[in-house]
Amino acid sequence: MAHSEPRSATANDSSGEVALANHWLPNFCSLPILFALMVIGELVALIVVLASSDVGSPGWQRLGTATVFVQWLAVVWTVCLCKARPLLVRMRPWMSEFAAFALMVGTTAIASWLAYTIDNSLSLGLIGILSGQERFILRNSVICALVATAVLRYFYVQEQWRDRVRAEARARYEALQARIRPHFLFNSMNTIASLIRIRPAQAETAVEDLADLFRASLGSVDTPRTLGEELDLARGYLRIEELRLGERLQVVWDVASLPRDLPLPPLLLQPLVENAVYHGIQPLTDGGTVTVTGRHSGGMVEIRIANPCPAPGKRSPRGNGIAVANIRSRIAYHFDDRGALEIHQGHDTFDCVLRLPDDGTAPGGIEHAHTHRR
Known part of the structure; x- marks a missing residue:
């Protein structure tokens, strides 16, 4: 799959836009990507709540709390990746993958720390008294790492498929020219x-x-x-x-x-x-x-x-x-x-x-x- 190479300082705006368009990372500033991340986050929240339920069905309060947290997290992911994408596409492919992965895990850890701090300071009891701060942050970071690996891999494979389709379309057009x-x-x-x-x-x-x-x-x-x-x-x-x-x-x-x-x-x-x-x-x-x-x-x-x-x-x-x-x-x-x-x-x-x-x-x-x- 073709990846974008770093651009020189003299590159014009249009060439920069082409580089962004052809990179394997999607346009995180678009609503479809935000919607996809919100759906993925909601599925993960449902699975986590189901897996940790003692009675085989999730508590509605826990599911509601998890939903609010993951939807907020999905928005944070989207905004951070949207703002960072112009920088990510100018890195080497493996560096951009690692940077996007680290950004998602890092924002999850920071958001988890912030959520735990607010819940503990206001004594809301939404997270649970048995969850320590370190455990809560580590658990969410591990889950995020697994999800981020799957999501980024999906984007990479999808862009490979699109490259093949583009190559076929270009070959057909060149045959038509001939x-x-x-x-x-x-x-x-x-x-x-x-x-x-x-x-x-x-x-x-x-x-x-x-x-x-x-x-x-x-x-x-x-x-x-x-x-x-x-x-x-x-x-x-x-x-x-x-x-x-x-x-x-x-x-x-x-x-x-x-x-x-x-x-x-x-x-x-x-x-x-x-x-x-x-x-x-x-x-x-x-x-x-x-x-x-x-x-x-x-x-x-x-x-x-x-x-x-x-x-x-x-x-x-x-x-x-x-x-x-x-x-x-x-x-x-x-x-x-x-x-x-x-x-x-x-x-x-x-x-x-x-x-x-x-x-x-x-x-x-x-x-x-x-x-x-x-």
Whole structure:
């Protein structure tokens, strides 16, 4: 598993944020981590009270006291680890593990001493007269050491699994980048060369579209993209193909209601429209129409790419499986089960339906309404 290395004094804020994001320690400043520690603490309190009960069931007063103590302790752990994390991630891995472990055990010992002191000073009797101070602090520290070992190990293993998922997603993205076919580049350059003298404006536009396409293809998987940029990239690709296929390729757009600033992983749409052209339009003698429609409702964005396709006996044996499987994998990585890519294949039609969540932060419908046919 990759660990963050110490940063120099000249490192900028963004690189520091990346280091924090990639470290095996979770973000203890988040509510889910606090909730997880509170649940773990409550389970430990219940087990301890059950184990020490003489009658086989916990006393409600003892369970209530233990609950208050462990929940307070969970909050103290979370706050201390949250504040210490920027320092922990700059240590060597084994040092950060030991420091986090020592911090949890140390805060438990201090909290136990404080709780015992308050209980003894106010004569509350919540801890019990048979528990000496040293015994109370030692017992809680030992329990904390066991819990801290299990919790930190869980975070470490979980981050290893996430690293494997990230590596797989990156490999799939790089494979998708390599899918831009060499003959597409050659055909595009030949088309542009033929247009330079007779239609220089179209040739210039085609060069710009080709540059945008390869810039996106050669970009990093971590480069942020938006739905608007993905739509523009797909438009540029189809414009190049329209120059090559002429009247055989018609395109209809109806995406006015989509939120252009919705964050997206790169290269989600272009491979789908590429499949529509290569496996749908190009094999047909008379060509056909690629239709791209979109709607935005109920916190979801739906984009449908439809195209005609050859009869079942005349279809390419390789089909559309590579791009579809690749995109599905990356959707699952970025959106879990909130996103999906559905395929509907009929006798002479092929539809791809891309469904993605919109968290509500991006205003929708900022693109000018248009439906046109090229």
